[in-house]
Amino acid sequence: MEDGEKSTELSDGKYSTASPDINDLCSCINTKISYIKKSLQLRKIDQEPSLKTVLGKIAHEMFLLTNILNKLELEFHHQERQQSQLKELQESIERDYQEAQHLGENMPIHLPRAIPNSTVSLTVEQCKDVEAARGKKPAKDPKSIKEASFITAEEFENVPAYMRGRLSYNQVNAVIQEINKAVVSKYKIMRQSSKAMSSAIRNLYFRFQEEETKDTKGEFFIVEADIEEFTQLKADKRFHSILTILRHCKRVREIRGSCLVRYAVC
Template sequence: MTAVGTALSLEALEEGFQNKIAALQICSDLRGGWKEDTVVEFGQLKQELQIIRQEIVRFKAIITSSKKDLLTAHTLLELMQGLCTRLTHMKTNLPSHLPRANANPTTTKVSPEQVVTESDKKNKTNQEKPAPKKDCGKSSQTPTISYVTVKEFNDVPKYLRGRLQYDQVNIAVDEVNKTLETKYALLRRPRAKLSEVDMKVVMACRQQENQETKGLYFVVDNDIKRWSGLKLDSNGRSIMTVLRTLKRLREVRGPGSLDPIHTVHEALSNRFV
């Protein structure tokens, strides 16, 4: 067994070579000079040293490669930790207005793009016929306004947004949609199934209709106060202004002391959202 094969450390390897050299020196002294077998022993030592040099070169290459891999691993670890932190923050701060898994599948979400496309198709097929008015009270579904995107919100002038936060606007969208659905669900109920209180509410809603609102889905301030949690204080008014700016709503001033009527913008083909 050679020193290269048995040594477990550099110190043990050095000690093994020192012992061999010392033994060879003693043999040389006892024999009275360097004999042929002693030269053979030194030749074997030389071969072992060459093997050691090759192994050292190989180990150096492995160490250099491992250092690079270690740096790459540290970089990936930092990226993964940052990603985990972001995902955890997103998970714990999900906006409350996002649709839930148990959301009502029958609710129709109408985006401005969809409304305009549908209107264009209808106009092409009915160019010579007058567009019929939609009877809101008889419709089986109530359209709802679409959520505001981050880009749309950021494009609203700062003097209109004030200190409003993005999620506040979409929470208000939920409340307006809730008001719409509740109001028109009540208007669609048969007269025989209405209580005295509900009948008074229905009559009040019918009285809100005029030439500007005929055939449209709309709500007034009292509807929002009655059927939603949206407060129409200064903050709530700012939100309604933002929704009108983004063409989600159009305000129609009623005659006399009638509350402002919130209906769809004209660009959306008179469909309320």
């Protein structure tokens, strides 16, 4: 044999010499012939009774698979939309954070001080009333807001020991001061013009009106919500213990009704 040739066994058992390119061509043709034979066999599969059941199952599984693929496609688009929305939300939060950080780093030195909840703005007419009331005694001024007087040391000593407990004279008078603060803040709001009220003050005003009853007419009273709104006190066990002392010393009295306890200034 010459170089570049090799022996190839033919179908009849004989050998012949051929180049590698011819062998590859023959292999490719044989493969295509095999595919054609298989295609011809599959064309007749539905004509064989033994294979009809298998073919039906395959068709059913293909149908189920198609439905699953459709659902996966819908879920993919849904997740894609959610991802886009989350990305927009993230960008919005980052912008807000950067703006807040910028404001924090560039805060003006001359900003006005925040007005605490207990401070209530007065109208011009009420300011005139306050100025006029300075030269008058509170008892003679019909527009004055009644406040509880402080407990004297002698009164405190006469309070039963079980009421006082570990409370001190200064602690009791400190609560009286906060109660007066809440009373004054409340009734300043009650005397404001509705046009001068902010939304938050107007909501308080409506609550104050709802808490009024025939028994509270002419009284100056507050409720626990006012204590927490206008002062730093908490309506806890200690606070109620001090209220017991104040009732005993006739600084406040309770007016009950509509499932609400009102503390009126005596």
